[in-house]
Amino acid sequence: MAVDLVVDHASETYSEALMISLAATPFPHRHLLGIEDLSADEITALLDLSDTYVDLNRRPEKKLGRLRGRTQINLFFETSTRTKTSFELAGKRLGADVINMSVEGSAIKKGETLIDTAMTLNAMQPDVMVIRHSDSGAADLLSQKVNGSVINAGDGSHAHPTQALLDALTIRRRLGQLQGLTVAICGDILHSRVARSNIQLLGKMGALVRVVAPPTLLPAAVDRLGVEVHHDMVSGLKNVDIVMMLRLQLERMKGAFVPSIREYYRYYGLDRDKLAHAKPDALIMHPGPMNRGVEIDTEVADDIHRSVIREQVEMGVAVRMACLDALVHRTLERPAEAASQ
């Protein structure tokens, strides 16, 4: 088992937290496995708390003591750069001891390792385990075996709840609210946990969701999830407020799901011409990492007026801080030290 351990020796530089409960909302969840467990009010409260942490993260002194003495293990069975870094920073900024475990998926049977590793790590009494795994339901399975909290950082094609929350935060900060917006999610819906979690969250918050993809990249009965289904970008993007592009893995474009990269780009890649059908000020989002020139044109991706792709990354840290905080304390309360500055 190839495990690389990176231990953060708890820093001595906590800013002493003076906690004053500001309109504390109970958060009666031990785990964050998917969006379906959250109510609209809880999502709103999580986003409010995240806003506070965005402000904190923009200060030179970014560290709080909210999770001092707590242990967070990031257990990644799939390679990830940004999500793992984001969770690591989030935990550290709240004062937790954070350990990263990257289990290389190639040499071992992933399933055996999941249970075995979970039981071993559980014996070390972590307060939070953040898991990413290539199988749907892996986070659910882990949550049945451990005493602490589990955060799903992406399981198979099932769910990626913190991504949906950070997308929602990004949208809300730009456009003020989610209610009443029209969002087009475009690309490989079939294999996308990001799409599934976003469809649920946006639906709960009163946004209208469209999915735009060729039929081969749509899962069965996707319309039953409460979305409008479009097979072409022109109708799919018409008058939308948000265009959310998904990554399409290159190996799926060589004839299995779509015939070629160039054909996919021709019909489903986001370029200026297709974007012209959206509202003039429509925002462009992408969960990363992007395939430039495959699902998105470089010029569009880098448009500083419309692309919020880098903002999404920034919001990611704040949202993950809010989730860690809420799960450990079971309430959503704003830390006074962050709010006062």
Next chain:
Amino acid sequence: MTGKVAYTNARLLDPTSGTDSRGDLLTVGDTIADFGELFSAGVPDDCTVVDCAGHCLAPGLIDMMAALGEPGREHKETITTGTRAAAAGGITTVVASPDTRPIMDEIALIEFLDRQAQTSGVVRVLPAATITKGMAGQEMTEIGLLAEAGAVLFTDGYRSITNTQVLRRALSYASTFGALIAHHTEVPELVGDGVMNDSETATRLGLGGNPAAAETIMLERDLRIAELTGGRYHAASISTADSVDAMRQAKDKGLRVTCGVAPYHFALNENEVGHYRTFTKVSPPLRSESDREAIVAGLADGTIDIIASHHRPEDPEAKRLPFAQAAYGAVGLETAFLIGLELYHKGQLSLLDLLARLTAGPAAILSLPQGRLARGAPADLVVFNPDTPARIDAEGFQSKSKNSPFDARPIQGQVLRTVVAGATVFEAA
């Protein structure tokens, strides 16, 4: 065993003759000697008396497909534990799945299984052999010699033969010997990475979908080949409404084809997958509620000939995994009949029709003398109370494996006694 046993005060049920009446039954040795109003003047002194206390007495059940673990998978099941489980479920004859290690494609293996069954089995075990060598779907096995050695049917287990020519030749060749080909019907390419029914539920869970059409397309191909060759064809386990329709049409056309279902396909639907419950991962997968209803209708009108347990024991290591990686299969020997009784309690099948799918139906397909109450027939019997309220308890199973999707399910019915060749092999505590 030359003793006489008098089963008195019973409700005699026999689907073949349509018998449903109060009476007694006498076995002499391993044979049914007589039944009816036998002992109104008292039971003769030389008989051992089994008082059925008004409960049902029916032919022992015949299960056309169960994995018994031997050889090669003894950590999941053995002939001993598997046949004890069968006896506890009222089953007196089991066709053993040939998907063993090594795979049952050689005469010596059939003989091995026979010997094992003689020495350690408590119910009758009938061997099956594979259709193709190594279940590879390419070269047919020695169907004639294997049948002569005792193989009662030929199946490649839960694999489908995709090469149409191979299946055509196998069916055609097998017809020489009157051998039965039992086939799993799924187009593997359409199943792809599908691990549950392709549906809204699969989409929500992010699990690969196995479309209903994958089964029906293969079944319809098979039915054409059966028509072409005139071979004896049995669709081992159907699960969709369209498959029931396809079977109905084939039978209307007069084809000599039959089909079976597993209890989970008439008792459960895809919603049971819930939060990735791997005990509900079966092949073919649990389908939609409308498919389930069509299966019930097919059982009721006789389109579906038999119910088989499709017992597939798996140890926790094979099931305590993310859903996509977990093994397929559910144990079923001890629950097949009890779950079947739900159809009777819901008024969907008469008790005699239910018993027909579990006794006379498989006996007719396999040309067995069992499965009926008749003078001179083998004394394989089950005594049961269809009404006893109970709850399925997987931990209490005789089977070595406990992977039941029905664990903790409230049921009505209890097997009280199972008799094989005149000897009691199971008695409820």
